[in-house]
Amino acid sequence: MSTADRRIPVSLISGFLGAGKSTLLNHWLQQPQLAKAAVLINEYGPVGVDHHLVRQLDHQPVLLASGCICCTLQGSLVDSLQSLFLQALRRQVPPFDRLIIETTGLADPAGVMFTLRQSPFLAERYRYAGLLTVVDGQYGLAQLETEPEALKQAALADALLISKPDLCTEDQLQALQQRLVQINPGATCQTVAHGQAEVALLAQLCPDPASSPRRLKRWLQPATTIGLHGDGAPAHGVTSFCLTLPPQWGLADLLAALERVQNRHGAALLRLKGLVRFPGDTAPLVLQAVHGTLYPLARLAEYPPELTDNQLVFLTRNLTQAQLAESFFEC
Numbered sequence: 001m002s003t004a005d006r007r008i009p010v011s012l013i014s015g016f017l018g019a020g021k022s023t024l025l026n027h028w029l030q031q032p033q034l035a036k037a038a039v040l041i042n043e044y045g046p047v048g049v050d051h052h053l054v055r056q057l058d059h060q061p062v063l064l065a066s067g068c069i070c071c072t073l074q075g076s077l078v079d080s081l082q083s084l085f086l087q088a089l090r091r092q093v094p095p096f097d098r099l100i101i102e103t104t105g106l107a108d109p110a111g112v113m114f115t116l117r118q119s120p121f122l123a124e125r126y127r128y129a130g131l132l133t134v135v136d137g138q139y140g141l142a143q144l145e146t147e148p149e150a151l152k153q154a155a156l157a158d159a160l161l162i163s164k165p166d167l168c169t170e171d172q173l174q175a176l177q178q179r180l181v182q183i184n185p186g187a188t189c190q191t192v193a194h195g196q197a198e199v200a201l202l203a204q205l206c207p208d209p210a211s212s213p214r215r216l217k218r219w220l221q222p223a224t225t226i227g228l229h230g231d232g233a234p235a236h237g238v239t240s241f242c243l244t245l246p247p248q249w250g251l252a253d254l255l256a257a258l259e260r261v262q263n264r265h266g267a268a269l270l271r272l273k274g275l276v277r278f279p280g281d282t283a284p285l286v287l288q289a290v291h292g293t294l295y296p297l298a299r300l301a302e303y304p305p306e307l308t309d310n311q312l313v314f315l316t317r318n319l320t321q322a323q324l325a326e327s328f329f330e331c
C-alpha cells in the first residue's frame, strides 16, 4: 500500500452459506486492532439474523442491507458506503479507518469489487483491500463441485481460510486443501478453528490495487478458466422463506422437526437460522444448521426486540416451502 493513499481500505469476507464468516468476524471485532473498523453485513433472506449474532461494539456501526449485494442491490451498496462515509464526516457515526464487508453466502465477490471501482465517489474514498474466503472444512469440497458461487468465491480469494477443522478428518482437510490449490494457487490457505484467525491477515490480503493492476485484473476476471459462466447470476433453484413455530411447541418438538427435515432434505437445506424462545425463557436460543449438521444451540444475552418470535429462516435449493413445511410440521 502506498503511504500517500489515505482511502479507507475495504476488505471482503466471503464464503458459502454457513462456512464460518460471522464466527470469524465476531472474533475479529473483539480485537483492539479493529477497534475503529466499520462493518457492513449483507444478508440473503426475508429476515435478518446475522447482525444479532455478530457481537456489536458500541462504537462500530453495523449496517444491514437485505438481499444479495452483488446481483440485486449494487445500487444500494453504493448508497450504503456513500452514506457511511458522509455520516462519519458529519460525526453522526464514529470515524472509521477500515471497512469490512461480510457478503452473503450466495454473493459473488466480483460484483462488490466492481461496485467499488465503478462509482467515482467510492473510488476516491475507499480502496479495495482484498478478499478473504472462508471454506467449510466439512462441506467445502462438495460445495466446490456443486455450487458455482462457492467455486467462484474460492477462485477469487486472496486468502482462503478452511473452517471447522475439529469436524473434519485429516484426509478431508488434505483433499480440500489440494482442491483449493488447484482452483486458486495464488491465494494463501490456512486452517482456522472457531474463527480464531490473526487480524494481521487482513493487512496481508493485498497491496493497493492501483499498484498491482495485474492482480486487480485477476480479481475481476470471470472465472471461466475453471468452468463457470462468470455472469454473476444467482444460484438456480435457491429459495429463502420463513416458518413460524406453532405456539404449543417446545424445544423437543422443534428438535424432532429439525431432525426430520435434515434426514429427509439435508442435501437441499443450504442454511437454517433462527432465534427461538419458549415459554419461561428469558433469552432466545440461536439455531443454526447447514445441510445435515445442526450446530450446538447458543443462548443470546437478551432478545432483540424487533424480531418476530420463533421464526426460522430457511435457505434451500430445489426444495419448496410447501415441501419443507410438510416434513417440518408433520406430527
Ligand SMILES: Nc1nc2c(ncn2[C@@H]2O[C@H](COP(=O)(O)OP(=O)(O)OP(=O)(O)O)[C@@H](O)[C@H]2O)c(=O)[nH]1
Pocket (backbone or CB within 6 Å): 015, 016, 017, 018, 019, 020, 021, 022, 023, 024, 050, 104, 105, 163, 164, 165, 166, 167, 192, 193, 194, 195, 271, 288, 295, 296
Ligand atoms: N465446530 C465448529 N463449528 C464452527 C466453526 N466455525 C464456525 N462454526 C459454526 O458453524 C455455524 C455457521 O457459522 P457462521 O459463522 O454463522 O457461518 P456464516 O458463514 O456466517 O453463515 P451465513 O451467514 O449463513 O453465510 C455456526 O454455528 C458456528 O458456530 C469451527 O471451526 N468449528
